[in-house]
Every structure is written in C-alpha cells, then in structure tokens.
Amino acid sequence: MLQYLKKFSTNVDLAISAANCLQAVTEDNPELLSSFSSSAHQVLESVMLSSDTAMDYILLRTLVAGTGWNIKDTIPSNSLASTVNAMLKIFSESLAIDAGETIIQMKEAETQRLKLAAEAETEENMDDMTDKSILNEDAEMEETPKGKARRKNNVLDLLPSDKLELKQVTALLMAQQTALEIVVNMCSSEDPSDDEWEELSSSDESDLFMENSYDEGSGLLMSPLCLSAEVHAALLNYLVPKKILDKTAFPNSVAVDLCAHSPSWKPLIKKLNVVQCRALTCLHSILLVADVDCLGGSSALQSLSQHLSHLVFSQSVFPKDAEFLEAVTSALRALLQTMASKNISQCITPEQLITLCEAGIQCSNVSVRVNVVSILGIAGSVLAKVEDSAETLKMIGKFLLEVAVKDSSLVVAGEALDALFDVFADGKEAETAAVEIKLLPALKEFQPVFKMRIRKEGKKQYSTDQLCVLDNIKMNLRRFIAYQETLGKK
Structure with a gap:
C-alpha cells in the first residue's frame, strides 16, 4: 500500500484508497508495527507535509496522520513531538474549515459549471444543425466543420464530471470525521507509566510546559496529568479543542436545505450530523481527561453547559436520533460530573433535566438511558445540598424509582439505583423527600426482585464486567437500606 501512497501527487484517489486501508489495518495491530521501516515513515511524512489545499488532499493527509498515530510506538522518541505536532496541525486545518459554508459555495460552483456546460452543448448542437443545412460540394471544405466539432467534443470530454464538487465536500466531511475520531483515540490512550511521568516531571521542558498550560482564548484545554506532553502541547498550539466545540453546533440550515433539494447531495445531511456527533463524543473524551483550570475555569464550563442545553432544548421537537442523543447526553453527563465535583453552579434547571430524562428514558439505546439517569442523579445530589429543594428531590426520586423498577435493562436499573444512593445520601432536604415518597419501603420491596x-x-445477557458492577450495586442497595432504616430510628 505504501507504493500507492507514493503516487499521491499524480493519483490522489488511489492514494486515498491505500491510506484508508493502511489506517484500518494498523489500528490495534501491534504485530504489524515491526514491518514499518524508516523508509515507510518517510513515505508517510512526505504525504503529511504536502501542501495541496484541495479537499481530497486534506482527507489524504488526515488518513495518513491517523496511520501515524496508530504506529506511534515505532516513531523514534526524538521525533515523536514533531510528528504529533504535524498530526494535530493536520487535524486542526481540517476542522477549521466550515463545512456548511463549503457546501453552499460548492453547490453554487456546481450550478454555474453545469449551466456553462449546458450552454456549450446547446451552442454545439446549433453548430451541428447549421453544418447539416449547408450543402457544400467541396470535400475539403466538408472536413473543416467536422474537425471543429471534434475539437469541441474533446474540450467537453475534459470538463470535470458532474460530481466534482460533491466529491470534494464528501472528502472534507470524511476528513473531519476521521480527525475527530483520532482525537478521541488520543484522549483514550493508556496513561503513561510511572517511570515516564517521573521522567516528564523532572525535565526543565516540563516546567516550562506547565507554566504555559493555559492560553487565553484557546477554549477547552487538556490536563497534562492525563495526556502526554506531546499531545497536550500540540492540542494547545493549534486550538483543537475550540475547533471541536465549534463542530458540536447544529449544521448550517442553509446548507442542509440545499442538500435536501438535491438527490445526489442529500446524503451529505447524514454526514454533517455524523460530524456533529463525533465532535460531541470528542468533547466528552476531553471532559473526562481535563482539569477544570485547563478547561478555562468555572465560567467556561457554565457556558459549555448552556451550549449543550441549547443543543437539547432549542429544537421545536425533542431530538430522537439515538446517535445524537447518546453523544450529547454523554458530554452533558461528563460536564455535570466535573462541575459537581468542583461545586460549580449548574445552568440547567430541574425542569429541563426532567424533560430530558423523560424523553431520553424512552430511547431504545441503553447508553442514552444510562446517561440521562446518571445526569439526574448528579443534579439531584447537588440539589440535595440546597435549601427548600425537597419538592424537586421528590420528583427526581419518583422518576428514578420508576426507572429502577420498570426498565427492561438491568444496567439501566442499576444506574437508577446508584443515582438514588447519590441523591438521598445525606441532608435534611433529602431525608424529608425520602420519607414523603416512601423511598425505604419501595427499595425494600424491590431488593429481592433486583437480586432475582x-x-x-445476568449470565445470559451481560458481560463479566457488567455483572461485577451489578453485584456492587446489589451490595450497596443492602447498605443503603440499612442506612435509611437508621435514619428512621432517629
């Protein structure tokens, strides 16, 4: 495949196909790493350093950068920082392009090109009709218009195909989706060993890096405690988190409307939505590995909370797409957990949360149901510390109890129980609400059902890890019931 990559400057389509295959086979394939020689790295590097700005070349560089990340363990340590920097530069350039505006521009370009082609064809047909109407007895003179006609046909043959602009936009969206997926992988990589952290923390370069770990205006930033210094620095340098946040917005409505009215462009709507979902998943990964200060502080998190709320509640009809709901609720769950752990006030009202949960719990996607239950538990545990919150806690408690008892998935039921433990763990408001909704008798009645x-x-439908979690919840349920009984004796 590397031999086809070498031809990228003359046959980019072939190179893209090779890069797609190469990225796929190198992912989670340690046995293949030994086959990457220095010459192979040079081929990848030559592609990554190419400067053509066409969308298909952006896709090619993104795919090759993804391959580079997959084989990062084969990169010499003295070259790792520069290579990671080159990767994130490619991702940043891809994500910086406004796909909606690009669609609008490309659709207009297609319209103009097809219009000119149609006019040229009409003119040619008129010339042919004129030629046929003229009777010329001179054989030499007859060949001249034929020659002209042939030249016109040759020019038309060289015109781009009808799908040229569509192909470019598709390449851009594929590049952005790929870039987002690779950044997720970067955030999800295994943590460095203790030795690596000792080496990092003892270096002068690390001290300088820590001093510059926040750059005002760069948006969400990463914690050096969770990512390698190379990835962290490159993310900051190219403002990748800010560009990821931009991609979480809904697609440009004008672009969507243009695509909806063109059968060949209509599939792009799905691709636009996929990019948004991948961006939300990427944001979720960032929130899991980020430190609050590196995220921009309390105000930045509150702004992000408002942004995610807008995504959920701004539509006239509550979103039903399972992929979008899973992505946005995962990001919201991680954000609210971070805010709760640092006592940062949340911008989502209890009424909005209940609306979200009532809609989300109807989703067939188990992950969505787990997320909304967890979100409600996080919000409830915060509210339990607020004066005069008993009525809201009662509403939350009733909802979580119903989910625990009625949901078809044990994973969701277990998450609902966990959320109940968090909400009613302590506090006067929680105690009052628990008594009024008869939480203790309800849990005592449900306990044997949950065990059964x-x-x-268990063994038929759930993995070993899931069963381990469920066993812990079962044990915590017993302890929580005992705790509630103790409160009742006071």
Missing part, C-alpha cells in the same frame, strides 16, 4: 433478576438474567 441478576440471578436469572
């Missing part, structure tokens, strides 16, 4: 469900459904 784990015993009957």
Whole structure:
C-alpha cells in the first residue's frame, strides 16, 4: 500500500484508497508495527507535509496522520513531538474549515459549471444543425466543420464530471470525521507509566510546559496529568479543542436545505450530523481527561453547559436520533460530573433535566438511558445540598424509582439505583423527600426482585464486567437500606 501512497501527487484517489486501508489495518495491530521501516515513515511524512489545499488532499493527509498515530510506538522518541505536532496541525486545518459554508459555495460552483456546460452543448448542437443545412460540394471544405466539432467534443470530454464538487465536500466531511475520531483515540490512550511521568516531571521542558498550560482564548484545554506532553502541547498550539466545540453546533440550515433539494447531495445531511456527533463524543473524551483550570475555569464550563442545553432544548421537537442523543447526553453527563465535583453552579434547571430524562428514558439505546439517569442523579445530589429543594428531590426520586423498577435493562436499573444512593445520601432536604415518597419501603420491596433478576438474567445477557458492577450495586442497595432504616430510628 505504501507504493500507492507514493503516487499521491499524480493519483490522489488511489492514494486515498491505500491510506484508508493502511489506517484500518494498523489500528490495534501491534504485530504489524515491526514491518514499518524508516523508509515507510518517510513515505508517510512526505504525504503529511504536502501542501495541496484541495479537499481530497486534506482527507489524504488526515488518513495518513491517523496511520501515524496508530504506529506511534515505532516513531523514534526524538521525533515523536514533531510528528504529533504535524498530526494535530493536520487535524486542526481540517476542522477549521466550515463545512456548511463549503457546501453552499460548492453547490453554487456546481450550478454555474453545469449551466456553462449546458450552454456549450446547446451552442454545439446549433453548430451541428447549421453544418447539416449547408450543402457544400467541396470535400475539403466538408472536413473543416467536422474537425471543429471534434475539437469541441474533446474540450467537453475534459470538463470535470458532474460530481466534482460533491466529491470534494464528501472528502472534507470524511476528513473531519476521521480527525475527530483520532482525537478521541488520543484522549483514550493508556496513561503513561510511572517511570515516564517521573521522567516528564523532572525535565526543565516540563516546567516550562506547565507554566504555559493555559492560553487565553484557546477554549477547552487538556490536563497534562492525563495526556502526554506531546499531545497536550500540540492540542494547545493549534486550538483543537475550540475547533471541536465549534463542530458540536447544529449544521448550517442553509446548507442542509440545499442538500435536501438535491438527490445526489442529500446524503451529505447524514454526514454533517455524523460530524456533529463525533465532535460531541470528542468533547466528552476531553471532559473526562481535563482539569477544570485547563478547561478555562468555572465560567467556561457554565457556558459549555448552556451550549449543550441549547443543543437539547432549542429544537421545536425533542431530538430522537439515538446517535445524537447518546453523544450529547454523554458530554452533558461528563460536564455535570466535573462541575459537581468542583461545586460549580449548574445552568440547567430541574425542569429541563426532567424533560430530558423523560424523553431520553424512552430511547431504545441503553447508553442514552444510562446517561440521562446518571445526569439526574448528579443534579439531584447537588440539589440535595440546597435549601427548600425537597419538592424537586421528590420528583427526581419518583422518576428514578420508576426507572429502577420498570426498565427492561438491568444496567439501566442499576444506574437508577446508584443515582438514588447519590441523591438521598445525606441532608435534611433529602431525608424529608425520602420519607414523603416512601423511598425505604419501595427499595425494600424491590431488593429481592433486583437480586432475582441478576440471578436469572445476568449470565445470559451481560458481560463479566457488567455483572461485577451489578453485584456492587446489589451490595450497596443492602447498605443503603440499612442506612435509611437508621435514619428512621432517629
């Protein structure tokens, strides 16, 4: 495949196909790493350093950068920082392009090109009709218009195909989706070993890096405690988190409307939505590995909370797409957990949360249901510390109890129980609400049912890890009931 990559300057389509294959086969394939020689790295580097700004070349560089990340363990240590820097530069350039505006421009370009082609064809047809109407007895004179006609046909043959602009936009969206997926992988990589951290923390370069770990205006930033210095520095240098946040917005409505009215462009709507979902997933990954200060502080998190709320509640109809709901609720869950752990006030009202949960719990996607239940638990645990919150806690408690008892998935039921433990762990407001919704008798009645469900459904439907979590919840349920009984005796 590397031999086809070498031809990228003369046959970019072939190179893209090779890069797609190469990225796929190198992902989670350590056995293949030994086959990457220095010459192979040079081929990848030559592609990554290319400067053509066409969309298909942006896609090619993004795919090759993804391959580079997959084989990062084969990169010499003295070259790793510069290579990672080159990767993030490519991702940043890809994500910086406004796909909606590009669609609008490309659609207009296609319209103009097809109009000119149609006019040229009409003119040619008129010339042919004129030629046929003229009777010329001179054989030499007859060949001249034929020659002209042939030359016109040759020019038309060289015109781009009808799908040229569509192909470019598709390449851009594929590049952006790929870039976002690779950044998720970067955030999800295994943590460095203790030795690596000792080496990092003892270096002068690390001290300088820590001093410059926040750059005002760069948006969400990464914690050096969770990412390698190379990735962290490159993310900051190219403002990648800010560009990821921009991609979480809904697609440009004008671009969507243009695509909707063109059968060949209509599939781009799905691709635009996929990019948004990948950006939300990427944001979720960033929130999981980020420190609050590196995220921009309390105000930045509150702004992000408002942004995510807008995504959920700004539509006239509550979103039903499972992929979008999973992505946005995952990001919201991680954000609210971070804010709660640092006592940062949340901008989402209890009424909005209940609306979100009532809609989300109807989703067939288990991850969405787990997320909304967890979100409600996080919000409830914060509210339990607020005066005069008993009525809201009652509403939350009733909802979580119903989910625990009625949901078809043990994973969701277990998450609902966990959320109940968090909400009603302590505090006067929580105690009052628990008594009024009869939480203790409800849990005592449900306890044997939950045990039986784990015993009957567990091994057939759930993984070992899931069963381990469910067993812990079962044990915590017993302890929580005992705790509630103690409160009742006071």
